[in-house]
Each structure stands twice: as structure tokens, then as C-alpha cells.
Amino acid sequence: MNIVVNLRKGYGITSHDATTAVKKIFKVKKAGHAGTLDPTATGLLLVCLNEATKITGYLSDLDKEYIATAKLGECTDTYDSEGRVIKSVTDFDINRGDIEGVISKFIGEIEQIPPMYSAIKVAGRPLYKLVRRGIEVERRPRKIVINEIEVLRFEYPFFTMRVSCSKGTYIRSLCNDIGDAIGVGSYMTELSRTKIGDFCIEDAAKIDELPHKSRALHSIDSALRHLPEVRLMGNNLRAAKSGNPIRDYGSWVINYRTTIPLQSPTQFVKLKDGEGRLFGIGRVVNDLIKIKRLFVVP
Secondary structure, eight states: OOEEEEEEEOTTOOHHHHHHHHHHHHTOSOEEEESOOOTTOEEEEEEEEGGGGGGHHHHHTSOEEEEEEEEETEEETTSBTTSOEEEEOOSOOOOHHHHHHHHGGGOEEEEEOOOSSSSOEETTEEHHHHHHTTOOOOOOOEEEEEEEEEEEEEETTEEEEEEEEOTTOOHHHHHHHHHHHHTSOEEEEEEEEEEETTEEGGGOBOGGGTTTOGGGEEEHHHHTTTSOEEEOOHHHHHHHHTTOOBOOSOSEEEETTEEEEOOOTTOEEEEEOTTOOEEEEEEEETTEEEEEEEOOOO
């Protein structure tokens, strides 16, 4: 069974344990997930089974949407409610308009410093392991993109926002930075991931709903629907299935049943045979399609 499961992860379970639970339900040999959620976070977790584990990177690269709640007036060393309060401000006067005015400045491409309590590695060691030993290291800012931020609720001193963002965005850091910009500090108290690409929370299945919630189950082809496709035949098909690059493929690809020209010289594409059966992923590099992944499917 080579599928991607749109899982609705619950509170208090690690992404690894959730993936293991799905693996046992479907009785498969291999399983992996595309984009980690902390145990205290809930929402979408894409779990890839068997051959679908080869596409985790192509799914984790997709834009994401989150619903996050933050508390104004305090900062913690982890930027969330799991940490130790290191700053507290009292008797401040903040309204919804103040928050909306500040968050608008975070929309677009920005630089974000990841939190020390994260899985980012420095010299081969995760930052969270270093900080547990009392070691704090300088973190380089990383460029991320915030597509949208919308304040959904404000109940002093808490505010809830919807964030649409690029991969690599730390919502904990965003909450911390927004609090700093407001001038009173803030930390994240709740987080739920509601979208990954066009995978949405409404179609996700809880662990106890598997394997019966069919709309939460996707073939590899369906899970990669954001990629255009190239159909190969004859010598090109045989060469591609052997892992050899393809040169004379033409400049046209098929996407959503519509023939369109390639838009990027380094674009990823699905590779299919003449009957429309998916067998791999390629990358367009100048006038070549280089083979990146081949699937072993019936």
C-alpha cells in the first residue's frame, strides 16, 4: 500500500508516535511524515507509507496554514507555554487594532531567527540538545515568507491568528517577534496546522477513523497534484525508467488535464508513461529532465 494519509494529529502525541500508529493500522513496512508537529500542536500531519516515503520532501516544501493563539505580556525561553517565563509586563493597554497594525508589518518575505528549542542542527547537534546543557549559540536569520496573517479573536491578553506561510516558518518565533514589536512580549499557547498545500483539516482523519475515512487517503499521484506532469514513451520512457536523463521531451507538460509550457528551468515534474501511470519524479534543468525519484509500484 503506497499512499499518503492526511492525518489529524491530536494533542500530546509526537509526530513519530503518530506515524508509528498509522504504520501499524495499515500493516506496512515503511512510514514517514512530511513536516513535524510538536506534541503540544495539533492538526495536519501527512504520513507517507511504503513507496510514498520517497515524496516526503516534496510535500514538506508546500506552503502551510496555522491557527495560533498567543498570550501578551509575557515571554518564555521556548517561545511557548512549555517554557520558563523570562519576562513579564503588567498594566498594559492593548486592543485588537494595535495587534492588527503590528502584524501587517510581518507580511511578505522576512528574516526570522529560529528558537533555541528547535530541531535545527548546529555542527551536527540539534539546538534543543545544546540548550538543555545550558549552551546557547548564535542562530542565523532565515528568510521565510508570510503570505497572510489575520486576527481571528482578541480576548485580552490572548489573541488568535491565522497564518499562511512558507516552509521553515516557526510560529513560536512569529508570536515572540509580534510581542516584541508590540512592546509587551508574547508567547504561543496553542497551535494547530490547518493546511499543507491544498490538503485541508476538513478532510483529515483521526487515528481512530483509519483506515475507513477514504477522503483522507491519497495515492502518490494524487498527493503530488501540485506538480505538472510529463508523459514519456518509447526510448525516452525506457531511458527514464533506467534513471537516465531525458533531453528530447519537448517543452510542454500536462497539468490538471491542460497542456501548458514549462514555467521554470528547474521545475519538478511527475513522470508518467503513455497510459498515464506515474513511475517517477524528474527535475527540469535547462534542456534536460533529470530523474530524481523512481517508484516501485505494481
